[in-house]
Amino acid sequence: MKPIIVINFKTYKQGKAAVKLAKAIEKVGKxxxxxxxxSDIEEIARKTKLKIYSQHVDYFKPGRHTGxxxxxxxxxxxxxxxxxxxxxxxxxxxxxxRTIKRCKQVNLKTMVFAxxxxxxxxxxxxxxxxxxxxxxxxxxxxxxxxxxxPDLIKKISKNIKIKFLVGAGIHSKEDVKTALKLGASGFAxxxxxxxxxxxxxxxxxxxx
Amino acid sequence: MKPIIVINFKTYKQGKAAVKLAKAIEKVGKxxxxxxxxSDIEEIARKTKLKIYSQHVDYFKPGRHTGxxxxxxxxxxxxxxxxxxxxxxxxxxxxxxRTIKRCKQVNLKTMVFAxxxxxxxxxxxxxxxxxxxxxxxxxxxxxxxxxxxPDLIKKISKNIKIKFLVGAGIHSKEDVKTALKLGASGFAxxxxxxxxxxxxxxxxxxxx
Amino acid sequence: MKPIIVINFKTYKQGKAAVKLAKAIEKVGKxxxxxxxxSDIEEIARKTKLKIYSQHVDYFKPGRHTGxxxxxxxxxxxxxxxxxxxxxxxxxxxxxxRTIKRCKQVNLKTMVFAxxxxxxxxxxxxxxxxxxxxxxxxxxxxxxxxxxxPDLIKKISKNIKIKFLVGAGIHSKEDVKTALKLGASGFAxxxxxxxxxxxxxxxxxxxx
Amino acid sequence: MKPIIVINFKTYKQGKAAVKLAKAIEKVGKxxxxxxxxSDIEEIARKTKLKIYSQHVDYFKPGRHTGxxxxxxxxxxxxxxxxxxxxxxxxxxxxxxRTIKRCKQVNLKTMVFAxxxxxxxxxxxxxxxxxxxxxxxxxxxxxxxxxxxPDLIKKISKNIKIKFLVGAGIHSKEDVKTALKLGASGFAxxxxxxxxxxxxxxxxxxxx
Numbered sequence: 153m154k155p156i157i158v159i160n161f162k163t164y165k166q167g168k169a170a171v172k173l174a175k176a177i178e179k180v181g182k183x184x185x186x187x188x189x190x191s192d193i194e195e196i197a198r199k200t201k202l203k204i205y206s207q208h209v210d211y212f213k214p215g216r217h218t219g220x221x222x223x224x225x226x227x228x229x230x231x232x233x234x235x236x237x238x239x240x241x242x243x244x245x246x247x248x249x250r251t252i253k254r255c256k257q258v259n260l261k262t263m264v265f266a267x268x269x270x271x272x273x274x275x276x277x278x279x280x281x282x283x284x285x286x287x288x289x290x291x292x293x294x295x296x297x298x299x300x301x302p303d304l305i306k307k308i309s310k311n312i313k314i315k316f317l318v319g320a321g322i323h324s325k326e327d328v329k330t331a332l333k334l335g336a337s338g339f340a341x342x343x344x345x346x347x348x349x350x351x352x353x354x355x356x357x358x359x360x
Numbered sequence: 361m362k363p364i365i366v367i368n369f370k371t372y373k374q375g376k377a378a379v380k381l382a383k384a385i386e387k388v389g390k391x392x393x394x395x396x397x398x399s400d401i402e403e404i405a406r407k408t409k410l411k412i413y414s415q416h417v418d419y420f421k422p423g424r425h426t427g428x429x430x431x432x433x434x435x436x437x438x439x440x441x442x443x444x445x446x447x448x449x450x451x452x453x454x455x456x457x458r459t460i461k462r463c464k465q466v467n468l469k470t471m472v473f474a475x476x477x478x479x480x481x482x483x484x485x486x487x488x489x490x491x492x493x494x495x496x497x498x499x500x501x502x503x504x505x506x507x508x509x510p511d512l513i514k515k516i517s518k519n520i521k522i523k524f525l526v527g528a529g530i531h532s533k534e535d536v537k538t539a540l541k542l543g544a545s546g547f548a549x550x551x552x553x554x555x556x557x558x559x560x561x562x563x564x565x566x567x568x
Numbered sequence: 569m570k571p572i573i574v575i576n577f578k579t580y581k582q583g584k585a586a587v588k589l590a591k592a593i594e595k596v597g598k599x600x601x602x603x604x605x606x607s608d609i610e611e612i613a614r615k616t617k618l619k620i621y622s623q624h625v626d627y628f629k630p631g632r633h634t635g636x637x638x639x640x641x642x643x644x645x646x647x648x649x650x651x652x653x654x655x656x657x658x659x660x661x662x663x664x665x666r667t668i669k670r671c672k673q674v675n676l677k678t679m680v681f682a683x684x685x686x687x688x689x690x691x692x693x694x695x696x697x698x699x700x701x702x703x704x705x706x707x708x709x710x711x712x713x714x715x716x717x718p719d720l721i722k723k724i725s726k727n728i729k730i731k732f733l734v735g736a737g738i739h740s741k742e743d744v745k746t747a748l749k750l751g752a753s754g755f756a757x758x759x760x761x762x763x764x765x766x767x768x769x770x771x772x773x774x775x776x
Numbered sequence: 777m778k779p780i781i782v783i784n785f786k787t788y789k790q791g792k793a794a795v796k797l798a799k800a801i802e803k804v805g806k807x808x809x810x811x812x813x814x815s816d817i818e819e820i821a822r823k824t825k826l827k828i829y830s831q832h833v834d835y836f837k838p839g840r841h842t843g844x845x846x847x848x849x850x851x852x853x854x855x856x857x858x859x860x861x862x863x864x865x866x867x868x869x870x871x872x873x874r875t876i877k878r879c880k881q882v883n884l885k886t887m888v889f890a891x892x893x894x895x896x897x898x899x900x901x902x903x904x905x906x907x908x909x910x911x912x913x914x915x916x917x918x919x920x921x922x923x924x925x926p927d928l929i930k931k932i933s934k935n936i937k938i939k940f941l942v943g944a945g946i947h948s949k950e951d952v953k954t955a956l957k958l959g960a961s962g963f964a965x966x967x968x969x970x971x972x973x974x975x976x977x978x979x980x981x982x983x984x
Contacts, residue, residue: 160426163420163422163423163424166432166436166437167437168436189430189433190397190398190399191399191401191434193399194400195402207427208426208427212371213371215372216448217371217448217449218368218370218395218415219414219448220371220416221398222371224374225371225374225375225399225400226399228375229374235427238427240424240427241428245666246666247663249662454873454874455870457870578841578842579839579840579841579842579846580838581838582846582848582849583818583852584852603842605814606814606845607814607815607817607845607850607853608818610816611818611819623843624842628787630788630789631786633787633864634786634859634862634865635831635832635859637814637815638787640787641791641813644791645790645791651842657843
């Protein structure tokens, strides 16, 4: 089976630059999941066939709630899902639970970040579509989770039944291979691709 | 001088419905300020000539910060400014101060909500472009600030030097007239227009 | 039936000054509920027989959670209950729901603040022990809720089945009488007593 | 020079149990810093001569602010300082800056947690009294920072001029020795002592 590939744009690129990045990624594969800012979803959905995830959504229902990002909004703009609980955007557990429920109501998939096994197991009970395991110390760093914590990936694999991806510091095809061998269904990258001068080439390298 | 008109879309409408609402408003006047969800800015900027404000922005700089809405993002999408500190999205003061600074760096105007005079004076020192005065008890209600608290509008007018608008419960042309007579430079509405079956007609009525 | 009296110390006084305030209140009546800072609960519980409420608790269980105030901690210090969702300390609804549950687990009563009827009815379903109705515009102001919004008190009374108190701007015995006549089981004051030079006398006046 | 020892009680123990823990620690040394819950400060200050730090304080000034923990309150209860920005209680940077300022105003020392060098350098500019370096992945874990990341301790030592301690997973005297040798002025422990059946003995072991 092919690995699930997730590219988190974070706020490295926005507007036209984000669209350009998305187009470069699309050339590598239409099945790639891109995590984009709420403000870029509609345009990237219109101009590419990538699978688009919002980087966050709030749990509110349509109505008041000035300034929040609601599931309905990103869904209508063309998002297939949303990230939740990224280490840079942690949610208190009752909020995470409520938000996953709200996403299910509007058929928005959820990809929830976890930083350790205990948390991952707690999140699993909320039945998100995917779990991404990212040890926080490795986020935006140069050491990959595959190299630094293969033990953790294996443990997650044994203990978690829903599909999980690994993130944090994935930079080389060896990192990718190790992650998949240890039981991950895919992997997430961010700066390695989003900040690359040649994202197409960088991504190709990772997938070789 | 013509009053400044602000229409806060909140999350009443999103995607195509928000665009449709914006087009109806545009027929009344291109100078109207619409406060739209981050996810709708780019499309409304592309399809109308309205002045667009984001309903909120975070203070972060481009880089990491997964899931936040940064000033650069909404600016590039075509926003002229951003609301900040709406009663439904209050910011702690040090965060508000930092966010206004960041908006200035990218030439994004700021329209900051205040609920009482003391707070308004504190916010004035941060030099936002506009202040909107909205007594929280009247937000989304049926009694207008013009009717319920003319005293407060007058007091604000005497004590605040930057341009201020009034919001909360504006439903009739009398409400509008009173507000302007008492010293406001304009007014903000939300549900009265955003939830109306005929927003064009409703807005026309308010401006007669 | 005797009215329930609540005095919110906020952060007007702390340490010895808070204890002194509590002792003055105790002379008026031991059944008065005082809302004190977490740091003052143990001492006031030791030195008075007042009913003590924490001004806030977090929903976490004993364990990690550095820097949070947990139900067990205030209970062991002698608190009978906790305020929740004060207008100066609003909680997102899923957090409020979780916190009320946690308080019930440790037999800590809950007194939950609401600012309008719709919210009050939503909170009622969580079955707190008391509801306090405080229109935010009147908090720390000079106009009492009894005078400014008798209509709202009556409406709350008709629509809410659990015991409710009214707060915000109660300064005179007339305010108190009106509130009780309209259906409230009691009232909450803060600055009127906590900032008074002679809190004993001030409280006596309110209760005459 | 003697190492600075910090013991974070977190919410493992409260009330009488926290006092008992503090007394056991006092037998090992009066200069030990204990990080206690706001609700336990006054009692532990009264019953021991330990150096007491609050686990958190908010930046608000005395006045309203129902339910917050203000610097004045913990100072008056006998605290010498406060932790800030623990990995379980992270503060946005503008809030951290404001809180350190407020603590200085009331002569409350600050011990600020950092999880990586870049952040530590940013925090150093705010001039807290101490910095505690705790890689988040090791918090409450079984691997010590001394063993897992000696490189990081050394790097911190080279780049940070204010006194810094190391935390996270310190369990043995070897961990302690390594940390001090690499340039740390002290170390912080939590569960190893706070959850121990014999905290006196455990602490003695660490210091042998």
